[in-house]
Amino acid sequence: MSIKQLSPRHLYTYTEKARQQRLAYLSKHMQCSLDKVANNSFDASALSNTIEGFIGSVEVPVGIGGPLQIHGLHAQGLFYAPFATTEGALIASISRGATAITRSGGATARVLGQRMMRVPHFEFGSVIQAMAFSHWVVKYLDDLRSEIANHSRYAQLVALTPQIIGRSVHLHFIYETAAAAGQNMTTTCTWHACQWILDRLAATTDLKPHHFMIDGNLSSDKKVSYQSQIHGRGTRVIAEVHLSAAVCKSILRVTPVQLINAYHHVAEGAVAAGMVGMNINVANVIAALFTALGQDIACVHESSVAHLRMALNDDGELYCSITLPSLVIGTVGGGTHLPHQRECLNMLGCSGPEGTGKLAEIIASYCLALDISTLSAIAADEFAKSHEKLGRNRPQLATAPVALTDLNVAFFHTAAYNPVWGSKPPVSVEIQSSSDDKHSLLTTLSARHSNRLMGLIPVTLTNAARQDIPVMLKLKPLDQDIFTMMKFLAEKCSPALLQAISDSTHLIEFFNTHCREVVVMNQQDPRLTRYMPMIYGVIRDDKTQTYALIEERLHGLALMDTTDQIDQWQPCYIETAIAGMAEIHAVWLGQEQALLQKFPEICLQDTKSTLAQRPLLHAFADFMAEKLTHYFTPSEHDYFLSWVENAEVWCREIEQMPRTLVHNDFNPRNIAFRQVDEQLELCVWDWELATLHLPQRDLVELLVFSQQADISPETVTHYLELHRQQLEQHSQTAIDPIQWQRGYVLALHDFWLRRIPFYLMAHHVSHYPFIDRAMQTLRKLIELTRTPLQS
Known part of the structure; x- marks a missing residue:
C-alpha cells in the first residue's frame, strides 16, 4: 500500500x-x-x-476510589468511582478525602443548572446594520425553537442573545441538552437555525451579512473563559460538607485552623496568578473520571474550572464547598456507548438519558474530596512525601531494592567494603532467603507500611579468591517509613496523639535512624568493634535512599533472642554485659563535641528538643491515662507530667554530667554473648538509635528488660556500682559515686518519658508479651529511686 x-x-x-x-x-x-x-x-x-x-x-489503568457518601437530589447513597489514571498517589488522596467527608456525614450536592451554547458569527457592513439584525432576530425565538425541534429531540433552545462587537453580531444560542453533553448536537441545530435565519433575512429584509461562521469563538467550546465561570456552560453543580475537628485530625492529620490557614494562602496565590476560579487540583478528578466514563477528554480543562470555598464555623467545624460552573458531561452519545466506559457508568448508576444530573453530583463531590485531601497534605507538609512514596516512577535500580531479585552482584558492588573483606567487591552473590525472626522491632513494624525491601537477609558472597563468606544483609527502613508506621499506630490510639506525632517527627530520637547505624557501626576502633558483629561493608546511597549493612551472620551466641526468656539472664550475663558496655562507654566519655562532629547523624535529645516535645509528651500522658490504666495510674500520670513540666531543670542537669556514645536500645533483643577463650564476651547489634547520653541510660534499659519486678535495692546498687567501677577502669577517669547515682535516676526517668510511651503505643495496637513484665520492673525501679540507694 x-x-x-x-x-x-x-x-x-x-x-x-x-x-x-x-x-x-x-x-x-x-x-x-x-x-x-x-x-x-x-x-x-x-x-x-x-x-x-x-x-x-x-x-489506561483504572483504580477504584471511595467510598463517598453523597446526599444529592439525583445521587443518593454510598458511591465508589472508577478513575483512569497513571498518576501515583491520586486515588489514595481521593479516597482519603472521601473518607473524611463520609465520616463527617457525607457531601450535600445539587445541580444548579444546565446549559450548552453555540455562538455563530454574522458580519454586516456597519454597526447600524448589526444593531438592526440584533433587534430583528430575537423576535423569531419561537420559530427557531420549532426549526431546531426538526433536528433534535433533546436540544431545547432556552435563550437567544445577540452580542455586538463593532459591525459583527455574535448570536448566543443557549440550549438545554438533557442527558447529552451537547456540543455536536448544538452545532448541528445551530447551523440549521442559521440557515433558516439567512433565508428569512434575504426574503423579508434588506440586511445582507457579508460573512457568516458557525462559531466565532464566543461559545468557549473546549476553552477556559470567565464567561463560562460566570454564566455557566454544561452543568453547574455544587457540593459541600461540614468537616468535624475530630475527622480533620484523625483522617487529614491537620486541624481545622491549619486547613483554613492553608486555604487563605492558596487563595492569595490564585488571585496573584490570575487563575480563573480557585481550586487545588480538580483537573485530576475530572480527567480520570472523563477517561473512565467515555466523556470528551478535550473538555477536561473547561470542566475543571472550579471555585473552592472554606470557612471556619462557630462550633469549630470547617465548612467546605466546591462549585463547578462548566462541567461538560453527558451520559448518552459520544464515548458513553463503548463497552468499558458503559460498564463504568453502570457502576455509578449513571448510564442512559436520566444520568447526567447524578453524574454531575458525583463528580463534584469527588472533586471536593480531592481538594480537601490535597490541601491537607500541603498544610501538613505531606504532599511531596506522598508523591515520593506513591507517585514517582524511577528507573530500575535507581531506587532502593524492592524485591530479592534486586539483590544481585551489581547491587553489592555499590557497597564500600572494610579491609577485613578486601577492597574488591564480591564476584558472585547467592541470596539464601528472607529472614524476619531477628528483625529489630522498628524494622518489623515499618515493613508493614512500606513497599521497600527491608530487614535481615542471609546472603553468601564469593570473593575474588573464590572464598564463600556467609553474611547478613541488613536493609534499613527510612526514618520516614518509621514515622509512617508510628502515625498508623497513633491513629488507632487517639487523634491528639496522631497530631502530636505528626508535628514532632523531626524532634524525636527516631529521626535519621536509616543513616545513623550505617556510620556508627562502620568503625575501626577495636574498643568498639570487638563488641559488634563484624562489618564487611556498608551501603549509603542518599540518591536512591538505600542504606544497608553487610555484616557477620551471627550464630551460636548465648542468650540470643531471649526477650521473653529472662529467667536465663543470670547475674553472670548481666555483669558481662555491664563490663562490655562500660568499655564501649569509655571510648567517648566526656567528649561530647567531638562525638557530635564525628557522627552528625545523631539526633541529639537536648534541653531545647525536649521542651519542644512537651505537646507530644502531654498527648502520650493523656493516651496512657485513658487507655492503659494498668500501666499508668492517676498518680503515675501526675508524676509523669511533673517531670515533663520540669524538663528544663533535669535536662540541663544531664548536660552538666559527662556523656558518651550510648547504644540507646540495650536490651535482650539486641545483645547476646560469644564464647571467647572459655569466657563470655558481649555482642551488641542494631545501633540505629545510638546517641549522646549518660552512660547509665544503657544500664537502665538492660535492667528494665532483663530483671523481674521483685528486684531488690541491693541488686540495683550492685549493678550500678559495677558499671561505675568498670567505666572508671576503662576510661582512666574518676567518677563521683553520688553524681553517678543521680545520673542513674535522671536516665531512668528519661527512659520512662522518651521511650516507654512508644512501646505502649505499639503494645496497645499489637500485644507484645514482654511489655507487661518490663512495665512492672520499670515501676519498681522508679519506686526505688524515691528512697536513697544503698551505698
Whole structure:
C-alpha cells in the first residue's frame, strides 16, 4: 500500500480488514511494532461515529476510589468511582478525602443548572446594520425553537442573545441538552437555525451579512473563559460538607485552623496568578473520571474550572464547598456507548438519558474530596512525601531494592567494603532467603507500611579468591517509613496523639535512624568493634535512599533472642554485659563535641528538643491515662507530667554530667554473648538509635528488660556500682559515686518519658508479651529511686 493509498477513503472504512491493512502499512513504513495497540476488544464496524482511521486502543489503568457518601437530589447513597489514571498517589488522596467527608456525614450536592451554547458569527457592513439584525432576530425565538425541534429531540433552545462587537453580531444560542453533553448536537441545530435565519433575512429584509461562521469563538467550546465561570456552560453543580475537628485530625492529620490557614494562602496565590476560579487540583478528578466514563477528554480543562470555598464555623467545624460552573458531561452519545466506559457508568448508576444530573453530583463531590485531601497534605507538609512514596516512577535500580531479585552482584558492588573483606567487591552473590525472626522491632513494624525491601537477609558472597563468606544483609527502613508506621499506630490510639506525632517527627530520637547505624557501626576502633558483629561493608546511597549493612551472620551466641526468656539472664550475663558496655562507654566519655562532629547523624535529645516535645509528651500522658490504666495510674500520670513540666531543670542537669556514645536500645533483643577463650564476651547489634547520653541510660534499659519486678535495692546498687567501677577502669577517669547515682535516676526517668510511651503505643495496637513484665520492673525501679540507694 503506497502513501497515495492511505486516502480519506481508507480512514473512513470501518471493517476489521481495513484496520488490519492500516496496521500492516504502519508497521512496514513506520518501522514500529503496534502489537499492543492492535490488541483490543472493539468491533470496528460499530465505531463509525466514534473515530476515524481506527487501528486499536491503548490501556489506561483504572483504580477504584471511595467510598463517598453523597446526599444529592439525583445521587443518593454510598458511591465508589472508577478513575483512569497513571498518576501515583491520586486515588489514595481521593479516597482519603472521601473518607473524611463520609465520616463527617457525607457531601450535600445539587445541580444548579444546565446549559450548552453555540455562538455563530454574522458580519454586516456597519454597526447600524448589526444593531438592526440584533433587534430583528430575537423576535423569531419561537420559530427557531420549532426549526431546531426538526433536528433534535433533546436540544431545547432556552435563550437567544445577540452580542455586538463593532459591525459583527455574535448570536448566543443557549440550549438545554438533557442527558447529552451537547456540543455536536448544538452545532448541528445551530447551523440549521442559521440557515433558516439567512433565508428569512434575504426574503423579508434588506440586511445582507457579508460573512457568516458557525462559531466565532464566543461559545468557549473546549476553552477556559470567565464567561463560562460566570454564566455557566454544561452543568453547574455544587457540593459541600461540614468537616468535624475530630475527622480533620484523625483522617487529614491537620486541624481545622491549619486547613483554613492553608486555604487563605492558596487563595492569595490564585488571585496573584490570575487563575480563573480557585481550586487545588480538580483537573485530576475530572480527567480520570472523563477517561473512565467515555466523556470528551478535550473538555477536561473547561470542566475543571472550579471555585473552592472554606470557612471556619462557630462550633469549630470547617465548612467546605466546591462549585463547578462548566462541567461538560453527558451520559448518552459520544464515548458513553463503548463497552468499558458503559460498564463504568453502570457502576455509578449513571448510564442512559436520566444520568447526567447524578453524574454531575458525583463528580463534584469527588472533586471536593480531592481538594480537601490535597490541601491537607500541603498544610501538613505531606504532599511531596506522598508523591515520593506513591507517585514517582524511577528507573530500575535507581531506587532502593524492592524485591530479592534486586539483590544481585551489581547491587553489592555499590557497597564500600572494610579491609577485613578486601577492597574488591564480591564476584558472585547467592541470596539464601528472607529472614524476619531477628528483625529489630522498628524494622518489623515499618515493613508493614512500606513497599521497600527491608530487614535481615542471609546472603553468601564469593570473593575474588573464590572464598564463600556467609553474611547478613541488613536493609534499613527510612526514618520516614518509621514515622509512617508510628502515625498508623497513633491513629488507632487517639487523634491528639496522631497530631502530636505528626508535628514532632523531626524532634524525636527516631529521626535519621536509616543513616545513623550505617556510620556508627562502620568503625575501626577495636574498643568498639570487638563488641559488634563484624562489618564487611556498608551501603549509603542518599540518591536512591538505600542504606544497608553487610555484616557477620551471627550464630551460636548465648542468650540470643531471649526477650521473653529472662529467667536465663543470670547475674553472670548481666555483669558481662555491664563490663562490655562500660568499655564501649569509655571510648567517648566526656567528649561530647567531638562525638557530635564525628557522627552528625545523631539526633541529639537536648534541653531545647525536649521542651519542644512537651505537646507530644502531654498527648502520650493523656493516651496512657485513658487507655492503659494498668500501666499508668492517676498518680503515675501526675508524676509523669511533673517531670515533663520540669524538663528544663533535669535536662540541663544531664548536660552538666559527662556523656558518651550510648547504644540507646540495650536490651535482650539486641545483645547476646560469644564464647571467647572459655569466657563470655558481649555482642551488641542494631545501633540505629545510638546517641549522646549518660552512660547509665544503657544500664537502665538492660535492667528494665532483663530483671523481674521483685528486684531488690541491693541488686540495683550492685549493678550500678559495677558499671561505675568498670567505666572508671576503662576510661582512666574518676567518677563521683553520688553524681553517678543521680545520673542513674535522671536516665531512668528519661527512659520512662522518651521511650516507654512508644512501646505502649505499639503494645496497645499489637500485644507484645514482654511489655507487661518490663512495665512492672520499670515501676519498681522508679519506686526505688524515691528512697536513697544503698551505698
